[in-house]
Amino acid sequence: MRNKKTRPLPSPLYAIFDPSRARGRPPSPILRQLLDGGVRIVQLRAKEMAARDCLNLAREARELCHAAGCLLIVNDRVDIALAARAGGVHLGQEDLPLYVARKLMGKERIIGISTHDLAQAREAEQGGADYIGFGPIFGTATKDTGYSARGLAMLKEIRQAVSLPIVAIGGITEANVAQVWQAGADSAAIISDLMGAEDVAGKVRRILNLRRPV
Numbered sequence: 495m496r497n498k499k500t501r502p503l504p505s506p507l508y509a510i511f512d513p514s515r516a517r518g519r520p521p522s523p524i525l526r527q528l529l530d531g532g533v534r535i536v537q538l539r540a541k542e543m544a545a546r547d548c549l550n551l552a553r554e555a556r557e558l559c560h561a562a563g564c565l566l567i568v569n570d571r572v573d574i575a576l577a578a579r580a581g582g583v584h585l586g587q588e589d590l591p592l593y594v595a596r597k598l599m600g601k602e603r604i605i606g607i608s609t610h611d612l613a614q615a616r617e618a619e620q621g622g623a624d625y626i627g628f629g630p631i632f633g634t635a636t637k638d639t640g641y642s643a644r645g646l647a648m649l650k651e652i653r654q655a656v657s658l659p660i661v662a663i664g665g666i667t668e669a670n671v672a673q674v675w676q677a678g679a680d681s682a683a684i685i686s687d688l689m690g691a692e693d694v695a696g697k698v699r700r701i702l703n704l705r706r707p708v
């Protein structure tokens with residue numbers, strides 16, 4: 495069902511902006527720091543937030559991201575992604591099915607699908623996803639996906655099997671991100687190591703510099 499060319503992701507770092515993991519700090523300054531550091535893909539992940547609060551935050555994030563030339567993706571919620579005019583939505587295996595989300599989102603907006611094995615990755619590609627998330631690559635305390643750590647070898651297998659952009663996720667930090675790119679991920683999704691950082695912009699800069707050494 496793939497009827498369009500795959501679009502490359504705009505950044506090797508996919509920052510997951512989850513305000514509940516920011517050690518009590520207010521959300522907007524953290525997002526500004528991500529953007530100041532040079533992030534060009536941000537996913538808003540606000541699982542515990544009421545829909546209305548999430549919408550307000552998504553609208554604010556959309557303005558900040560738009561001004562910075564950053565793609566904003568909303569986790570889980572097609573309705574909020576559309577209402578906030580985000581660039582796309584990210585869906586897990588238990589969220590709305592891809593074909594339903596595509597009908598609602600249209601062709602131009604981006605849909606990313608979380609995958610944990612080869613069959614899911616292929617299915618997402620066949621179904622017309624714009625990118626796949628794949629993980630958990632390493633052990634992570636942030637989310638119990640029900641899957642063991644997939645490892646770099648499995649990431650390489652997925653890289654061989656699909657041509658869609660791959661966003662690796664799960665336990666990725668400044669210390670191991672280079673291995674993830676090396677194994678074929680187009681982008682690395684990071685929550686804890688970014689949201690928990692004392693100096694968020696500095697953390698982003700250091701990570702991006704690992705991709706393009708001076």
Ligand code: TZP
Pocket residue numbers: 629630633634635636637639663664665666683684685686687
């Ligand atoms: N999906 C698979 S692992 C994960 C999600 C949302 C959590 C990743 O968080 P962290 O803190 O970067 O390991």
Ligand code: MG
Pocket residue numbers: 569570584585586589
């Ligand atoms: Mg989800």
